[in-house]
Amino acid sequence: DAKTTQPNSMESNEEEPVHLPCNHSTISGTDYIHWYRQLPSQGPEYVIHGLTSNVNNRMASLAIAEDRKSSTLILHRATLRDAAVYYCILRDGGRNAGNMLTFGGGTRLMVKP
Amino acid sequence: DAGITQSPRHKVTETGTPVTLRCHQTENHRYMYWYRQDPGHGLRLIHYSYGVKDTDKGEVSDGYSVSRSKTEDFLLTLESATSSQTSVYFCAISESGTGLGEQFFGPGTRLTVL
Numbered sequence: 001d002a003k004t005t006q007p008n009s010m011e012s013n014e015e016e017p018v019h020l021p022c023n024h025s026t027i028s029g030t031d032y033i034h035w036y037r038q039l040p041s042q043g044p045e046y047v048i049h050g051l052t053s054n055v056n057n058r059m060a061s062l063a064i065a066e067d068r069k070s071s072t073l074i075l076h077r078a079t080l081r082d083a084a085v086y087y088c089i090l091r092d093g094g095r096n097a098g099n100m101l102t103f104g105g106g107t108r109l110m111v112k113p
Numbered sequence: 114d115a116g117i118t119q120s121p122r123h124k125v126t127e128t129g130t131p132v133t134l135r136c137h138q139t140e141n142h143r144y145m146y147w148y149r150q151d152p153g154h155g156l157r158l159i160h161y162s163y164g165v166k167d168t169d170k171g172e173v174s175d176g177y178s179v180s181r182s183k184t185e186d187f188l189l190t191l192e193s194a195t196s197s198q199t200s201v202y203f204c205a206i207s208e209s210g211t212g213l214g215e216q217f218f219g220p221g222t223r224l225t226v227l
Contacts, residue, residue, distance in 0.1 A: 045217075094211070094212075099212060101146075105154070
């Protein structure tokens, strides 16, 4: 699987937008960009995924660079509950290979009241 | 929330004893996974299943075996537990085997091997 690079940690103020970056310069044409997050003492949970176009859902937005070598997860108004480790993961959408997730270190987001 | 339960949620055992962790789902998803997570690290895949009686190894499978005799249950067995297997174990399920599929995770089992 192609590798992703994320900052180890970021800090945000409550109710402000947060932009979490991810670099994936070796991404292939069939790789989807997935984001998961892991709240303290819980299992990971799916946040969003996309291929080329920007995506929005009730949790977040995903902005994908035109060359697809980087992406940004956007939380529009951070809350204390958004404090978590955020993982950016590439998955090959073209193969039925079991859909295993390969987790890197992720970005630990801290939200200040 | 996806219907995934793990049992036990916490276990303390001694080196050399066998341990079985259970993952149970009510979603009828085909794919099931066992991951482990060590402090300060992301999850690593141990084994996964792509159907009843169909399993395959993941990145860190040594010392672990799995079984899936029913769609809803995926068992992870440590035949002879070692201290290096002290970890938090997460089960996950997915409907799809492609990279489009979302994975749903259970609450985790914290295992301590003394």
